[in-house]
Amino acid sequence: MAIISDGTTIADAASFSVSLGNMVLLNTATASNSASLSFNSTYITSTYPIYKFEFINIHPATNSAYFQVNLSIDNGSNYNVTKTTTYYHAYNNEAGDAYALNYDPARDLTQSTSYQDISYQTGNDNDQSTSGNLFLFDPSSTTFAKHFLININTYSDVSGTDYSINTYVGGYGNTTSAVNAINFKFSSGNIGSGQIKLYGIKGS
Amino acid sequence: MAVISAGTTLIDAGAISVPTGALILIKSITASSSASISFVDGASGVVFDGTYKSYIFKFIDVHPSTEADNTVFHFQCSTDGGSNYNTTMTSSHFRAGNYEDDSDRFLSFNITQAQSQDTDFASLINGSIGTDNDQSASGFLQIFNPADTTFVKHFISRTNSHNLNNVSMVAYNGGYFNTTSAIDAIQFKFSAGDVDNAVIKMYGVT
Numbered sequence: 276m277a278i279i280s281d282g283t284t285i286a287d288a289a290s291f292s293v294s295l296g297n298m299v300l301l302n303t304a305t306a307s308n309s310a311s312l313s314f315n316s317t318y319i320t321s322t323y324p325i326y327k328f329e330f331i332n333i334h335p336a337t338n339s340a341y342f343q344v345n346l347s348i349d350n351g352s353n354y355n356v357t358k359t360t361t362y363y364h365a366y367n368n369e370a371g372d373a374y375a376l377n378y379d380p381a382r383d384l385t386q387s388t389s390y391q392d393i394s395y396q397t398g399n400d401n402d403q404s405t406s407g408n409l410f411l412f413d414p415s416s417t418t419f420a421k422h423f424l425i426n427i428n429t430y431s432d433v434s435g436t437d438y439s440i441n442t443y444v445g446g447y448g449n450t451t452s453a454v455n456a457i458n459f460k461f462s463s464g465n466i467g468s469g470q471i472k473l474y475g476i477k478g479s
Numbered sequence: 480m481a482v483i484s485a486g487t488t489l490i491d492a493g494a495i496s497v498p499t500g501a502l503i504l505i506k507s508i509t510a511s512s513s514a515s516i517s518f519v520d521g522a523s524g525v526v527f528d529g530t531y532k533s534y535i536f537k538f539i540d541v542h543p544s545t546e547a548d549n550t551v552f553h554f555q556c557s558t559d560g561g562s563n564y565n566t567t568m569t570s571s572h573f574r575a576g577n578y579e580d581d582s583d584r585f586l587s588f589n590i591t592q593a594q595s596q597d598t599d600f601a602s603l604i605n606g607s608i609g610t611d612n613d614q615s616a617s618g619f620l621q622i623f624n625p626a627d628t629t630f631v632k633h634f635i636s637r638t639n640s641h642n643l644n645n646v647s648m649v650a651y652n653g654g655y656f657n658t659t660s661a662i663d664a665i666q667f668k669f670s671a672g673d674v675d676n677a678v679i680k681m682y683g684v685t
Contacts, residue, residue: 296500365571371595376588406623406633428653441653
């Protein structure tokens with residue numbers, strides 16, 4: 276049954292057709308000693324032009340591991356999209372005696388199908404983790420490459436020293452095929468705990 | 480009477496059950512010659528607890544009453560309902576600037592605005608905002624999972640300011656409050672003088 280008022284459909288097909296905000300929570304994935312977390316074509320479609328992922332306290336099982344991401348064009352059968360990216364970070368240790376803003380050429384990708392590092396050596400003490408955001412633009416396009424932007428902060432353990440590391444990654448999946456799945460994992464060991472929330476951002 | 484569409488109950492028993500937007504405006508505060516602006520959980524309609532996994536603060540045209548070198552717009556958090564704003568934090572701070580007269584431009588880390596296990600307020604801008612009528616700063620701050628009692632509390636911010644020396648200055652912060660206690664209040668102010676004008680909006684992200 277539809278509800279129609281003055282020619283405008285208010286409710287139909289189990290949803291209201293009213294302005295309810297432009298950012299919509301699509302799914303929440305919770306890690307519990309998980310090898311990886313993924314979102315597939317159930318959520319990553321042509322419905323939204325922008326998808327936002329929020330990382331909440333991503334905690335590694337293995338100390339000093341890199342939190343990573345890769346994309347898929349076959350609904351998760353393979354996570355190996357070719358990428359070219361930049362990676363830079365600002366860091367400061369808790370003693371305040373080691374700090375810098377650096378581009379890290381060891382962490383960027385140049386036409387590589389490897390996983391993209393997001394964090395830098397996330398510590399696995401009980402209170403250590405990574406939090407932040409990833410924006411994926413127009414993944415369903417079959418014309419353009421697939422841009423993404425990442426900004427996270429990490430409580431890192433670098434050779435036994437605690438750092439705050441603020442990381443920025445920008446890049447594109449160099450494919451004109453639609454991207455329909457995304458996978459997150461650590462470079463070593465499982466995701467001990469944490470949540471990833473996926474939002475769709477409306478285009479109009 | 481219930482309203483049911485395609486098998487889903489949309490309205491029943493005096494309540495509407497529909498998906499809402501994920502970015503929820505919690506509180507908007509307009510400063511007018513204010514010494515500080517605070518958002519305290521449970522006060523004046525503010526929710527700053529485990530209801531949301533992250534909170535976003537948007538600063539719109541923050542304008543100081545006092546123009547002086549090294550006067551910054553900064554923030555701190557509280558674990559005791561706003562009685563004390565002195566939570567230990569470690570953070571990084573970098574900035575990029577360009578002078579209106581084209582005399583200089585730069586991108587660099589600024590250790591004087593970073594925190595190293597400090598309990599001071601942390602600057603959200605780099606340098607000082609001018610008091611000319613058209614000078615201000617705008618940007619955002621996001622704090623993750625403030626009510627958690629296991630992890631530290633990460634934050635990221637980015638602002639752009641119209642510096643008193645007529646510099647367009649973008650500033651980036653990333654850091655964590657090094658506490659496993661729940662954070663339940665946040666305060667913004669200038670290091671000297673009042674907040675002459677500003678709108679700060681607080682959002683919860685579902």
